[in-house]
Amino acid sequence: MTRALLRAEAVTREFTSRAGTVRALGATDLAVRPGELVVLRGPSGSGKSTLLSLLAGLDRPTSGRIHLDDERIDDAPESRLVEYRRDHLGIVFQSFGLLPVLTATENVEVPLRIAGVPPAERTDRVAEALDLVGLAQHGGQLPEELSGGQQQRVGIARALVSRPRILLADEPTAQLDSANAAAIMDLLASLVASQGVAAVVSTHDDSMSDRATHVITLG
Numbered sequence: 001m002t003r004a005l006l007r008a009e010a011v012t013r014e015f016t017s018r019a020g021t022v023r024a025l026g027a028t029d030l031a032v033r034p035g036e037l038v039v040l041r042g043p044s045g046s047g048k049s050t051l052l053s054l055l056a057g058l059d060r061p062t063s064g065r066i067h068l069d070d071e072r073i074d075d076a077p078e079s080r081l082v083e084y085r086r087d088h089l090g091i092v093f094q095s096f097g098l099l100p101v102l103t104a105t106e107n108v109e110v111p112l113r114i115a116g117v118p119p120a121e122r123t124d125r126v127a128e129a130l131d132l133v134g135l136a137q138h139g140g141q142l143p144e145e146l147s148g149g150q151q152q153r154v155g156i157a158r159a160l161v162s163r164p165r166i167l168l169a170d171e172p173t174a175q176l177d178s179a180n181a182a183a184i185m186d187l188l189a190s191l192v193a194s195q196g197v198a199a200v201v202s203t204h205d206d207s208m209s210d211r212a213t214h215v216i217t218l219g
């Protein structure tokens, strides 16, 4: 079996305030390989967002380890985590995270502009990414001119356009009706398999677990 690309071992996260200590995430193991979709499920407050933040290097565990290949990222310097996010991660947001004044094409182009990809290559890669999510004909539309499901497709195209090795999504279907939610999960599952991305996706909705390679239940 291919080796795990991203691995968490016995990670926990506690937050301490004057009111006391809250255990946001109990000891959790996770491993995801290229082409796999790991679904995180569990009730509200069970630690799904906390775990995704740790995997994204946006927060650090209280105990436990996180590896990218052979490299520990839980204790890596912040400068390395910035590179890790830039070079390896695509992130899909619950509320889509699109810039309202930019068209679908321009939104998808943003990560490539930041990465300094030349204009001609940007055009090709944005067209390819919009095509992958079934929006080849909608690139000129603003987010407000698209349905919620279409906006999330733009969000997925933007996450994949930089060809990340890892895709993280925190409740990407929470703002969609059940038909659109199912369509987005099917799309994510097929893209993960076809693009060979290692994906970790959280959801409240147990029916989404059908698309998973592995399911991790928190809480």
Ligand SMILES: Nc1ncnc2c1ncn2[C@@H]1O[C@H](COP(=O)(O)OP(=O)(O)OP(=O)(O)O)[C@@H](O)[C@H]1O
Binding pocket: 015, 022, 023, 024, 025, 042, 043, 044, 045, 046, 047, 048, 049, 050, 051, 204
């Ligand atoms: N910065 C923080 N300080 C204190 N407590 C926190 C912090 N972040 C999260 N928590 C607590 O940790 C627990 C887990 O939160 P988290 O947001 O990870 O859950 P979740 O499973 O993603 O929930 P939801 O499904 O509602 O998004 C909750 O009890 C939350 O209140």
